[in-house]
Amino acid sequence: MAKVFREMIQHGAGGGILLVFAAVLAIVIANTPLAYWYEWFGDIPIVVQIGAFEINKPLLLWVNDGLMALFFFLVGLEVKRELIDGHLSSRDQILLPAFGAIAGLVLPAAIYLAFNGGDSLAASGWAIPAATDIAFALGVYSLFGSSLPASLKLFLLSVAIFDDIAAILIIAIFYSSDLSTYALTVAMVGLCILFAFNRLNLHYRAPYIIVGVVIWAAVLKSGVHATLAGFAAALFIPMSVPDNHGEPMLKAMEHRLQPWVAFLILPLFAFSNAGVSLLGVTASELFNSITIGIALGLFVGKQLGVFGACWIAIKLGVAKLPAGATWLQVYGVATLCGIGFTMSLFIGSLAFENAAPVYMDNVKIGVLAGSLMSAIVGAAILFRARSVPDPSRCVPANQATVQQAER
Numbered sequence: 001m002a003k004v005f006r007e008m009i010q011h012g013a014g015g016g017i018l019l020v021f022a023a024v025l026a027i028v029i030a031n032t033p034l035a036y037w038y039e040w041f042g043d044i045p046i047v048v049q050i051g052a053f054e055i056n057k058p059l060l061l062w063v064n065d066g067l068m069a070l071f072f073f074l075v076g077l078e079v080k081r082e083l084i085d086g087h088l089s090s091r092d093q094i095l096l097p098a099f100g101a102i103a104g105l106v107l108p109a110a111i112y113l114a115f116n117g118g119d120s121l122a123a124s125g126w127a128i129p130a131a132t133d134i135a136f137a138l139g140v141y142s143l144f145g146s147s148l149p150a151s152l153k154l155f156l157l158s159v160a161i162f163d164d165i166a167a168i169l170i171i172a173i174f175y176s177s178d179l180s181t182y183a184l185t186v187a188m189v190g191l192c193i194l195f196a197f198n199r200l201n202l203h204y205r206a207p208y209i210i211v212g213v214v215i216w217a218a219v220l221k222s223g224v225h226a227t228l229a230g231f232a233a234a235l236f237i238p239m240s241v242p243d244n245h246g247e248p249m250l251k252a253m254e255h256r257l258q259p260w261v262a263f264l265i266l267p268l269f270a271f272s273n274a275g276v277s278l279l280g281v282t283a284s285e286l287f288n289s290i291t292i293g294i295a296l297g298l299f300v301g302k303q304l305g306v307f308g309a310c311w312i313a314i315k316l317g318v319a320k321l322p323a324g325a326t327w328l329q330v331y332g333v334a335t336l337c338g339i340g341f342t343m344s345l346f347i348g349s350l351a352f353e354n355a356a357p358v359y360m361d362n363v364k365i366g367v368l369a370g371s372l373m374s375a376i377v378g379a380a381i382l383f384r385a386r387s388v389p390d391p392s393r394c395v396p397a398n399q400a401t402v403q404q405a406e407r
Contacts, residue, residue: 019135019341022267023274023368030275038275055220063272064349067265069216069230071342074261075164076234077254082161084239096310096319097158103309104159104337105130105166108301115293121359122290125351127174128363129297129370131167131343134160135266137336140375140382147386149324156333159306167343168231175350176224183222187229190215194236201241205249208237225350266342273345276364290359291366294344298370299377302338307331332381338374341367 029038042060049055057065083089108129116122134157141148141156193211202208212233220226243249278286310330313319321330348363 017139018263018267019133019139019270022271023341026271026273026275027368030277031279035275035277042272053217055217060272063269064346065220065226066216068269068346069227070257071230071261071265071269072168072227073212073230073234074254074257075168076231077237077250077257079161079165079231080235080237081239081250081254082158092320093154093158096313096322097155098162099309099313099319100155100306100334100337101159101162101166103305104132104163104302104334105305107305107308108297111297111301112293115289115296119289121352121355122293125290125294125348125359125363127167127170128344128348128351128367129294129301129340130163130170131340131347132160132163132302132337133339133341133343133371134164135262136339136341136371136375137378140336140339140379141333143379144382144386148329148382149322151322152325152329152333155322155325155330156336159333159337163337164343167347168228171225171347171350172228175347179223180221183218184224186218187215187222190218191232191236194233198236198238201238203241203249204244205253208233208249227346269342269346273349274364274368276361276368278365286365288362290362291369294348294363294366295370295373298338298340298344298367299373302340302374303331303335303378306337307334310334326385328381329385332378332385335374335378335381338378339371340374341371344371 026038029035042058044059045056046059046062047054047056109126112126112129113123116125137156137160138153141153190211194208194215197207197211212229215233216226216229219229237250237253239248239250241249243252245252307330310319311327314321321327344367345364348360348367352359352363
């Protein structure tokens with residue numbers, strides 16, 4: 001059993017499986033007499049006060065604003081590593097997933113607005129179907145990964161990274177309001193201090209962590225969503241400077257934080273946000289424009305956007321098909337990009353933060369439906385693609401690429 005568990009962690013399946021389990025558990029509880037306790041769990045008040053400074057939020061918002069900041073911090077570490085010394089560090093490796101990610105953002109948003117453009121409140125959720133849940137997608141991909149080329153996993157990871165960057169920019173630009181100049185100034189001073197730490201090659205983690213917490217608290221009070229503080233702080237973590245234990249600081253932080261994010265933070269987020277009661281829900285409530293827009297945006301918009309842009313880029317000679325991969329395999333991965341679970345729910349909570357609870361219920365149903373269809377169809381395509389070799393494209397990836405894909 002221990003060996004199986006280690007293999008699940010190594011191949012990224014464990015986090016995705018636990019994420020699904022947490023979401024299903026939340027839905028089950030929300031539709032039983034335990035629903036009262038589920039609501040009570042999210043409403044537990046937690047107060048942190050230092051002098052006149054106070055943060056008073058229910059547990060649900062501590063998860064969404066606090067723990068998810070650590071998730072975004074991890075994303076920032078991964079993005080920096082991949083851009084500087086990873087498979088996004090060269091132009092040839094960037095182009096194809098970049099084209100796919102951009103179209104995979106625009107088309108789902110367009111589909112959503114086609115159903116909700118006439119309602120200003122509903123239209124504010126246009127970005128909900130635009131993101132890919134990398135943990136969930138990798139969990140499905142790992143079921144077939146051993147029989148697929150390593151370059152295909154790199155392609156999926158790259159699209160997801162560009163998706164995360166786009167989601168962060170969207171949150172910063174479209175879902176921030178009532179900005180506090182004082183709080184933003186404190187956050188900027190904190191970032192300047194991190195920059196100084198970086199330039200001075202400071203090799204102790206504690207100062208980075210302490211200043212990072214201050215930046216998070218300042219951003220929380222600024223009107224910009226607090227999770228962005230995590231991403232911004234990560235960009236100043238030195239990549240080559242060894243920490244006080246002799247390990248490269250960025251990689252050490254990334255490796256130590258990754259299990260906590262995969263096996264605690266994301267499952268807790270899923271459990272706290274996925275619970276939706278379907279008791280007494282009518283067909284008109286279930287199949288409303290928000291739900292349909294999100295579901296079709298994820299399931300139809302994502303796969304057509306990602307695959308269509310890649311097909312055009314390759315046919316125009318701007319980019320190349322991943323080494324050793326077939327068109328059917330790329331299409332299967334493009335379909336998996338429609339699994340938008342974590343980030344879609346998160347953006348939905350921002351878009352309808354001040355709306356009636358029914359809006360968030362619609363978001364949850366749409367996200368679950370679109371993500372589930374993308375997972376099932378994507379898995380079926382990849383299962384079929386395993387037995388469709390294309391000898392003309394069976395160019396083995398070099399050993400370095402293989403090793404990088406397995407990390």
